[in-house]
Amino acid sequence: MVTMAERPPHDRPVRLGFVGTGHIARGAHLPALAELAREGAVELAACYDLDRSAAEGAAETFSIRMVYDDYRTMIEHEPLDGLYLCIPPTVHTDVEFLAAERGIALFCEKHQSLYINQVVAYERAIRAAGIISQVGFNFRYYPSADVVRDLLRGSTVCQVVVNLLSRSPYTRYWTARYELCGGTIVENTIHTIDLLRYWLGDIASVSAVYAWGHRGETPDAPNLPEAYAVTYRFASGVPASINLSRSLTESSVGRREVLLVSDGALIEWSPGRVVMDGQTFWEEASAGGGYGSHAAQDRAFVEALRTGGATPTKSPYSDGVNTLAAVLGANISAERDGERVRMDDVVAGKVTWTPYEPVLG
Numbered sequence: 001m002v003t004m005a006e007r008p009p010h011d012r013p014v015r016l017g018f019v020g021t022g023h024i025a026r027g028a029h030l031p032a033l034a035e036l037a038r039e040g041a042v043e044l045a046a047c048y049d050l051d052r053s054a055a056e057g058a059a060e061t062f063s064i065r066m067v068y069d070d071y072r073t074m075i076e077h078e079p080l081d082g083l084y085l086c087i088p089p090t091v092h093t094d095v096e097f098l099a100a101e102r103g104i105a106l107f108c109e110k111h112q113s114l115y116i117n118q119v120v121a122y123e124r125a126i127r128a129a130g131i132i133s134q135v136g137f138n139f140r141y142y143p144s145a146d147v148v149r150d151l152l153r154g155s156t157v158c159q160v161v162v163n164l165l166s167r168s169p170y171t172r173y174w175t176a177r178y179e180l181c182g183g184t185i186v187e188n189t190i191h192t193i194d195l196l197r198y199w200l201g202d203i204a205s206v207s208a209v210y211a212w213g214h215r216g217e218t219p220d221a222p223n224l225p226e227a228y229a230v231t232y233r234f235a236s237g238v239p240a241s242i243n244l245s246r247s248l249t250e251s252s253v254g255r256r257e258v259l260l261v262s263d264g265a266l267i268e269w270s271p272g273r274v275v276m277d278g279q280t281f282w283e284e285a286s287a288g289g290g291y292g293s294h295a296a297q298d299r300a301f302v303e304a305l306r307t308g309g310a311t312p313t314k315s316p317y318s319d320g321v322n323t324l325a326a327v328l329g330a331n332i333s334a335e336r337d338g339e340r341v342r343m344d345d346v347v348a349g350k351v352t353w354t355p356y357e358p359v360l361g
């Protein structure tokens, strides 16, 4: 186990490696880290992707020093301080264990894996090794997340209502397949659910009902639930209802609401604005854009490495286990016709989600 004392602050750029250089690596992390490299805080040392052309493209665009054909060789040969793991959730194997064994800090994109038993084993190894870790729950890095957190100090939340009614396009093949991404609640709404946890603590149980659509006449077409009605109970007793759908295909309107009913006030959160009792309480001065929070979490990860962990990350790997259990638990409940599922039982493997190909039509 690495202790704080054995992780001295670095007075040189921290050396980073990447496993997976797809959409999120190239669209969010690498641009932010390249900026930090220009500031002298980071060295983009090495990368690997199963698709070598993706790694080469990233290396060329972001001046990553070495492209590897094999992540094990990369981890063995490069004296890395930190490793970004940005691969689809069904293909995780031993990178987490290798990082833990070698004392390399790990930034793991959400969702940590689609299989909770893997994540429980990774978490144990990461915790035992004492490495710095972070899961890519970037919503915690919106300044508005801390505005609400501060507002809630000293008040009691009695109910949460989340409505996410939209039509968002599926940008990658695996995000359109239930068995590959876990559905929209797992792949996407996990961010909002994690944010609720940032404010309200752990989730104790879930009950969910889904409606399946009839799209998908070819093997490649989306096969996801279209509507989700999910009820969480936090360990504190607070209930939260999440209504989610992506079926407004012909409509120009949608709704994205995160509402907190506290003792005496209605708080409405969105990334750039916090509204209290109908009045703007806080508004972001300059729009940071969707990826502003990604850049902030990359800075935080690098800062944690540079200070030897003295400035902790907001979403360490251990903390993310409850968030993952909450979304996988919703799938388990939906497949059991809304039966209430306890997070402890999901984490212990007493109830499991087995991705399957649903029969459409």
Ligand SMILES: NC(=O)c1ccc[n+]([C@@H]2O[C@H](COP(=O)([O-])OP(=O)(O)OC[C@H]3O[C@@H](n4cnc5c(N)ncnc54)[C@H](O)[C@@H]3O)[C@@H](O)[C@H]2O)c1
Pocket (backbone or CB within 6 Å): 019, 020, 021, 022, 023, 024, 025, 048, 049, 050, 051, 054, 086, 087, 088, 089, 091, 109, 110, 111, 136, 137, 138, 172, 187
């Ligand atoms: N935090 C966010 O807002 C956010 C946004 C998008 C994606 N993500 C997450 O980031 C992760 C990656 O998603 P993405 O959008 O970049 O996907 P992607 O499909 O665009 O890229 C994944 C990359 O991983 C590579 N890859 C696949 N299997 C691999 C393996 N075994 N070893 C090494 N490389 C492998 C692929 O070739 C591809 O280049 C997912 O977990 C996803 O949920 C997070």
